[in-house]
Amino acid sequence: MTSPAADKPWAPNGKEDGLWSAQTQPSPEAPPTPNGAADFRVPANPELAAMPQTPDVEPNRNYTLPELIDIAQRNNPSTRAAWERARTAALAVGMVEATYLPLVTANVIAGRQTAETPLAIPVGTQRYFTATSEGVSPSVALQWLVFDFGQRAAVADVAKQGAITANVLFNGEHQKLIFDVTRTYYTYGAAVARVRIAQQTLRNSIAIRSAVEERLGRGLATTVEMAQVRQQVAQSELRRVQAEGQQRDAYQALLAAMGVNATLRIHVEDAGRRRLPDATNVPLDSMIKLALAQRPDVIASYSVLQASQSGIKAAEAEFMPKVFLAAGAATGQGNFNANGLPTIGQQATGSGVLVGATVPIYDAGLRAAQLKQAQSRAAAAESTFQRTQTLAVTEIVAASNALRTALESYKAASALASAATTTYDAALEAYRNGVGTVTALTAADSGLLDARQAQADAHAAALIGAANLAFVVGAMTSREAVP
Known part of the structure; x- marks a missing residue:
């Protein structure tokens, strides 16, 4: 093959x-x-080309961030996969709990045997002595482990902790999905703002070119100035094309975060004009305590630690005896038939109950090695839990600093954009009145573009920073909780 x-x-x-x-x-x-x-x-299989069902969206509706999150939660395959993992872990608990009950089996044994023995002296035409025996024996057996020094309880606790971990991580998967959609939504909003700014810059460049053409017609401008403004228009057109490409990429990133078909066409509400608060000191201590108490990865890591402790108890129980109960009930029916003799039949029934114990004596160090493995896993789980706590604190501090920087950057970029607008308007008016230069005017135009884009980027960074801080604290728990 x-x-x-x-x-x-x-x-x-x-x-x-x-x-x-x-x-x-x-x-x-x-x-x-x-x-x-x-x-x-690879040979094509047309049946694999079937795409997942696309969610129904209204073509003329602008979808808000909570509505996009709702679509994602209902259609993203990652949340469904996490749900199935949680169900599997829950079923494992029931499988372990089933070992507390007895095991009952039904058995049937049936057979037939024919033996032919040559006769030393033939009897008439009969040269062989044929004997046939057959029988059927149905039975019902019961096996029940009565006492095992807590081994099953420890294994059941391991399974329960596994189910808790899977359920916590299922909720964590939804929190991550909410954050991913929020982050890509604000990134897409910034891309839309950059397109809008690039389009406005192109209009400004065209206005500058018109002013130069007007002065050139009156003999007050030079061909060098005309070449400069044409270059500025071409540069603005290139920036517009690049901004539109970035917008398309950001839109695809948003659909990918939602987990829907990349061909889906949906109108997204613009969040670029959302007001931002001033940068303030965030109470880190309270946020750290809140995060360590509610973050899914911290809780899941602690649950794994608890499961590893139960694993040690299960390994220790292997050194102890086990008490079991066995019972059975059987009936048998057999027939024996020989040449020329009457058929002999027999039927019997029987039942019994046994109570026993098994004590491990020697296993070449297997149980001792298993116990050391369980202890090693517990030590590793404890270290992982401590590392998860440390990482959570690090992420919170970093997210808080990033949010503060983004808010301060937006404030500074807003002042820069206001000053750049004044500079551009003054440079354009000065040139039209013959007291300015094209070089200063094009520089003001480029400066205005950079300032506005910096303002849009800082605005999106502040929104993403707020979402990131809420996510690392473990507070982004629903589509209505997005900042």
């Missing part, structure tokens, strides 16, 4: 268990390419 050589392509041979239908079954040998090279393409 594989390629005949390392430089030869693999091709299906019809034993792929329905991966390719009979209508699309490719030939066993893939034809070479026109230039004679081996073709390593």
